[in-house]
Amino acid sequence: WAVDSGIESSLREIREGIKEGRFPARAFNDQQIFDLEQQRLFPRTWCFLAHESEIPSPGDYVTRYIGNNNIIVARDEQGQIHANLNMCRHRGNVMCKSEMGNASHFRCSYHGWTYKNSGELIGVPYMKEGYEGRLKRKDWGLVNVRIDTYAGLVFGCLDPRTPSLEEYLGGFQFYLDLYLKQGEAGSEVHGPPDHWVADTDWKICAENFAGDGYHTPVAHQFGFNLGYFPSSGSTHSQGWAASIPGRGHGIGLGHSPNFPPFGGFPEELTAEMKRTLSPAQIEVFSKVRTAVGTVFPNLSFLMQPFSLVPGETGVRFVTMRLYHPVGPGRMEMYSWCLVPRGASQEYKDEAYKAYTLAFGQAGTFEQDDFENWTKVTRSAKSTMVKNIDFPYIMGMGSERDPDFPGPGHVVRPYVNDTNFRNLWGRWADYLVGDVEP
Ligand code: FES
Incomplete structure (x- = not known):
């Protein structure tokens, strides 16, 4: 499969730019990059x-x-x-x-x-x-x-040389357990996925869910104003950005000082988690209000307490979403609600209701996001954009939080570009063709 030599050298430049905190707008809607992703990225990843x-x-x-x-x-x-x-x-x-x-x-x-x-x-x-x-x-x-x-997730890989899934995840399992091990019986889907087509590049979604806490108080402002979120614009930046260096996986962990430990979980599930998870996981998970993460390349999760009664703690819902690219700047979304398998039917139904209102196909938060993501994609297609970069310098040079017990590179605050530099660095490695099998 022949690759135009121009794109080869620009990909190497893009990779150098990522290290310096820049990423090109054209990556979000470009036929050559889409073709390279199909050839060099998806077949080689899990x-x-x-x-x-x-x-x-x-x-x-x-x-x-x-x-x-x-x-x-x-x-x-x-x-x-x-x-x-x-x-x-x-x-x-x-x-x-x-x-x-x-x-x-x-x-x-x-x-x-x-x-x-x-x-x-x-x-x-x-x-x-x-x-x-x-x-x-x-x-x-x-x-x-x-x-x-x-933990119930089935992955496929087309390249026999790609290392095992365990190695590929590289410790990110610590954080995935927050979505997948809410209780001894693990998780299950609450019905089939919502599935729709959007004029959005898959990478915009993967980046956002790798921990973009920055957009929340603006894009989803009504959630704060109406009391659906148990945080405020002023406390929202608190928490951590955790990533697995060189693997591309990343998660934003939002923390609200006044939010109760394990708030929004039923007591019996909290008791089960305390029995089954590691002490480090319990310490981290008890403090986490919001967890929004991406498994490289295109699988994401969000756990968020959401109150149907503004001002109350509400219920935790988990959404798992897959961004299937169907063309440059176009994708199919699969979005599931995950519930703890061992929870009561009442809790599962409440969590599903919260998910549907917030992040189902017609969910209010989903609509906020796609309004922005489709416009970013449209902009990325224009001629002038060809030589324009975006800044990815937030949190550059941050030291790892020495007190945080979870794995990976973990920095503060939650509002941070560190996870995105890691995500795009890995993406560029695959496109350049430098990922060791
Ligand atoms: Fe002929 Fe399947 S049997 S294409």
Whole structure:
């Protein structure tokens, strides 16, 4: 695959610029960069495919993407999860045309080849008359995709040289547990994801959710004014920005001094977390009001207390979102509500209500964000923008907070660009082609 030499050298310049706290506007809406991401980034990273609770029973499946590759993620009759390219091996037809469902087999609508949900080819019309023994079914199963899991999250990777998911996450699991281990039974999805298309570059969302506490008091000002958020414009900057250097993952941890420890969690879940999480996690999580983080490249989480009654502590909701790029400046959003599996139905429903009002497809906070993100994307496309950079110098040179017990590079305050420099540095490494397998 030939790459224009101009873009190669500008990518190296972009990488140097990131170290100095600059990032180019054009990256957010550019065909060449989009193509390079498809070739060099998504196939080599661990990309989120599904939460195990989306496919709890034998035969359950969802179809998702790694870059531009459509993948069937299915649970077989023995309960094992498989990921396979959603393409018939005969002439390349799309095998499964639904986004989710239950099937023991997939039969191609073109010539009728049939595969088990594990991907094994088991049925070929006119096998004897047509192929006369030349076709070996075992050689023509669906193309298998490597998977790995963490706490219910199923990831896929197309590159056999990429290290294990555990190594790839590089300690970020400490923070992911805040979303995924709220109680001994772990987490589950509350229904299927909201799914929509937006004229927004996926990277804008990934950056925002890597800890952009800076926008909240402005873009979501009404949340403060109406009392939905248990913080104020003046206390909002308090907290930490944590990132895993060289990995791209980052999280913003907002802290409000007056917010009660574990505020918004039911008592029984708090008791379970105190029993199951590490002392360092308990110390951090008890202080965290808001946690907004991105697993590089395109999976994010947000946990936020949200009160349906302004001024009260409210309920904690968790949203998990995946930004699937479909073109330069265009993406599909998948947005789930995650709930603690062991919580009462009443708590789960309250959390889902809070999520839907705030960050569902028509959620008020979601609308605030996309209004800004679509405009950023539109600006990034213009001719003059080609040579314009943005400043990423907030918190530059900050020392690690020596008292913070969690892993990674952790700086104060919450309002900070440190996580973004780390995110874009990793992105540039992949695009330049310098990531060690
Ligand atoms: Fe699927 Fe021919 S393309 S059977």
